Amino acid sequence: MSTIAETARRGQARRRASIDGWRWGGRIFLVFMLLYTALPMIWMLITSIKSGFAAMQFPPQWWPDQPTLASYQKLLDPQNSVGQDFLRFFWNSLFVSTATTILSVIVAVPAAYAFSRFTFPGRNFLFFAVLLRNMFPAVIFLVPLFILMRAIGLVNTHGSLILTYLTFGLPLAIWLLKGFYDNIPVQLEQAARIDGATRFQAFILIVMPLSTPGIIATAIYSFIGAWNEYIYAYTFLSKNEQLTLPVGIQRFFSENTTDFPGLMAASFMMSVPVVVLFLVLQRYFVRALTEGAVKH
Amino acid sequence: MAHVVLKDLVKTYGSFKAVNEVSLTVNDGEFVALVGPSGCGKTTTLNLIAGLIPMTSGDIVIGDRVVNELDPKDRDIAMVFQNYALYPQKSVYMNLAFPLQMRKLRRDEIDRKVREAARVLDMTQLLERKPRELSGGQQQRVALGRALVRDPAVFLMDEPLSNLDAKLRVQMRSEIKRFHQDLKATIVYVTHDQLEAVTMADRMAVMNGGYLQQYDSPAQVFAHPANMFVASFVGSPAMSLIPLEASTANGDTVLTSAEGWTLQLSQLNARKVQRATTKKVVLGARHSTIKLHKSAVHGAIPAKAYTVEPTGDVTFVQAFLSGAIVNISVPPNIAVKPDEQIWLEFDQERIHLFDGETEMALEAN
Numbered sequence: 035m036s037t038i039a040e041t042a043r044r045g046q047a048r049r050r051a052s053i054d055g056w057r058w059g060g061r062i063f064l065v066f067m068l069l070y071t072a073l074p075m076i077w078m079l080i081t082s083i084k085s086g087f088a089a090m091q092f093p094p095q096w097w098p099d100q101p102t103l104a105s106y107q108k109l110l111d112p113q114n115s116v117g118q119d120f121l122r123f124f125w126n127s128l129f130v131s132t133a134t135t136i137l138s139v140i141v142a143v144p145a146a147y148a149f150s151r152f153t154f155p156g157r158n159f160l161f162f163a164v165l166l167r168n169m170f171p172a173v174i175f176l177v178p179l180f181i182l183m184r185a186i187g188l189v190n191t192h193g194s195l196i197l198t199y200l201t202f203g204l205p206l207a208i209w210l211l212k213g214f215y216d217n218i219p220v221q222l223e224q225a226a227r228i229d230g231a232t233r234f235q236a237f238i239l240i241v242m243p244l245s246t247p248g249i250i251a252t253a254i255y256s257f258i259g260a261w262n263e264y265i266y267a268y269t270f271l272s273k274n275e276q277l278t279l280p281v282g283i284q285r286f287f288s289e290n291t292t293d294f295p296g297l298m299a300a301s302f303m304m305s306v307p308v309v310v311l312f313l314v315l316q317r318y319f320v321r322a323l324t325e326g327a328v329k330h
Numbered sequence: 331m332a333h334v335v336l337k338d339l340v341k342t343y344g345s346f347k348a349v350n351e352v353s354l355t356v357n358d359g360e361f362v363a364l365v366g367p368s369g370c371g372k373t374t375t376l377n378l379i380a381g382l383i384p385m386t387s388g389d390i391v392i393g394d395r396v397v398n399e400l401d402p403k404d405r406d407i408a409m410v411f412q413n414y415a416l417y418p419q420k421s422v423y424m425n426l427a428f429p430l431q432m433r434k435l436r437r438d439e440i441d442r443k444v445r446e447a448a449r450v451l452d453m454t455q456l457l458e459r460k461p462r463e464l465s466g467g468q469q470q471r472v473a474l475g476r477a478l479v480r481d482p483a484v485f486l487m488d489e490p491l492s493n494l495d496a497k498l499r500v501q502m503r504s505e506i507k508r509f510h511q512d513l514k515a516t517i518v519y520v521t522h523d524q525l526e527a528v529t530m531a532d533r534m535a536v537m538n539g540g541y542l543q544q545y546d547s548p549a550q551v552f553a554h555p556a557n558m559f560v561a562s563f564v565g566s567p568a569m570s571l572i573p574l575e576a577s578t579a580n581g582d583t584v585l586t587s588a589e590g591w592t593l594q595l596s597q598l599n600a601r602k603v604q605r606a607t608t609k610k611v612v613l614g615a616r617h618s619t620i621k622l623h624k625s626a627v628h629g630a631i632p633a634k635a636y637t638v639e640p641t642g643d644v645t646f647v648q649a650f651l652s653g654a655i656v657n658i659s660v661p662p663n664i665a666v667k668p669d670e671q672i673w674l675e676f677d678q679e680r681i682h683l684f685d686g687e688t689e690m691a692l693e694a695n
Contacts, residue, residue, distance in 0.1 A: 225409065225476075228380060
């Protein structure tokens with residue numbers, strides 16, 4: 035008897051030891067990942083509050099002797115020409131990204147729902163055709179799309195960028211959302227339809243609230259994609275007043291000197307909307323809304 | 331409440347016929363179970379009645395209306411799903427209120443009906459909870475509540491008990507039966523569990539391969555299965571079906587096994603066998619109608635016990651006869667060991683005879 039209990043205890047102890055080993059390995063890995071992602075950001079922040087001279091010193095000042103917010107003031111000052119440019123670029127980026135996001139949700143939600151719920155001729159073909167674009171590097175489409183945009187007179191408009199970002203973002207958005215709809219039991223809609231809802235009401239009242247996390251994830255994905263995109267914005271737009279932030283930030287590089295504090299301050303402010311968006315909406319990513327809906 | 335009529339109901343998916351000319355009538359206030367193995371078309375039939383899938387041809391009447399073209403919401407039905415399909419983002423109260431809100435009832439009326447339904451199902455204290463905070467039995471009760479809050483013409487239930495554990499299933503079984511008796515509700519109930527059908531339903535529709543095999547009271551289906559499928563599906567353990575060959579010599583009709591033994595038939599059974607299309611006849615016997623002897627008896631057939639399963643009340647013995655498994659139940663005080671030689675005696679009054687070709691039950695008249 036006692037030997038059995040003992041063996042069991044020893045087995046348990048061994049299991050606990052190996053679990054602990056893995057757990058510590060995981061923690062060390064996470065710390066490493068944290069440093070890997072956070073250190074450049076921290077360095078960006080530190081540089082942005084240095085003076086231009088301090089930023090170029092070697093060995094570097096780990097913490098600036100005279101921290102200054104001058105770069106931020108310059109960027110946010112509408113009287114200053116740098117500030118005017120920055121605010122305009124910021125606004126342009128916000129407009130293009132928001133429009134892309136809204137349009138992609140408007141298109142992706144019904145498309146994904148249809149792919150998930152309906153069978154129609156050519157369904158599989160269409161579904162994989164949607165992915166075709168993603169099988170090639172984006173750069174391949176640069177010249178063809180430019181020619182196309184010129185032909186339909188969209189070069190030097192934000193419309194050209196919104197259209198392009200949609201074609202890039204939609205496939206994944208549709209795939210992502212379809213996965214969400216696939217996981218919502220069809221019986222929920224059936225129950226709603228029997229309870230007196232039309233098919234459309236069942237979608238709006240029952241399915242939409244359940245797929246909110248998916249829609250938000252999709253929206254963030256399209257927003258970030260559009261917000262950070264550089265090469266198409268650089269190619270399609272040439273007028274200064276239309277540029278988006280990633281292209282506009284280049285203005286801080288000049289022939290002889292680079293205003294590193296200004297560049298870092300602009301980069302930091304460019305990352306603010308994305309970070310804020312993420313912090314505000316991240317709970318939707320983790321919320322397991324469908325838990326308890328059905329018994330598996 | 332209302333009656334339901336299915337007339338020549340057909341549902342095909344491409345070349346696959348899921349439901350094949352099913353016709354049946356569910357009377358007002360009747361509890362009908364659609365029962366059969368997976369893929370037999372019972373759930374498809376239920377979904378056709380609900381209007382969740384379009385039918386290929388036929389007619390569905392609920393009450394006095396042909397509802398073929400009507401949306402589910404206009405058919406005046408309520409449905410309980412196997413996975414309950416509770417709206418996860420809504421509280422129990424809002425789950426119950428949803429069908430009433432969709433019908434644009436006044437707020438105070440909704441409140442009254444929801445509380446009444448909650449009282450009937452004894453879950454007033456659960457109204458503010460979310461479905462995920464409920465146990466399986468409670469979820470199942472909310473699903474039932476959502477169906478009955480609206481007072482529909484017909485209740486459709488799609489395997490509502492199959493996700494519950496065994497003990498709770500027995501309890502909910504009697505609750506649903508009670509619910510039917512109290513409300514005089516018309517219920518169409520889908521299950522793969524013949525025991526549920528037999529214990530709960532007024533009439534059971536046994537389906538297989540998209541065809542309606544037999545539609546009758548559980549007692550009738552049990553006593554007079556229409557064919558070999560129904561015979562083997564209803565009852566537990568299943569009816570033993572032994573393939574034999576009929577022959578007549580000197581005016582006596584006997585069934586002969588490939589193993590060499592013969593079984594002489596009574597006058598009535600002989601008449602039944604004469605109606606068979608070929609010589610192939612299948613002998614059917616339920617476990618309780620076969621007598622087990624431990625020594626040779628006139629008319630008894632020798633066999634070897636294969637497995638012995640004591641259950642407490644009775645002991646089930648399995649044996650091979652003519653290549654078929656035969657189930658026999660014996661009182662627990664009779665000890666049988668595996669591989670022991672036994673003799674089986676069939677009760678002429680209570681055996682079933684089936685045509686070996688058509689698999690249909692053979693009747694004397």
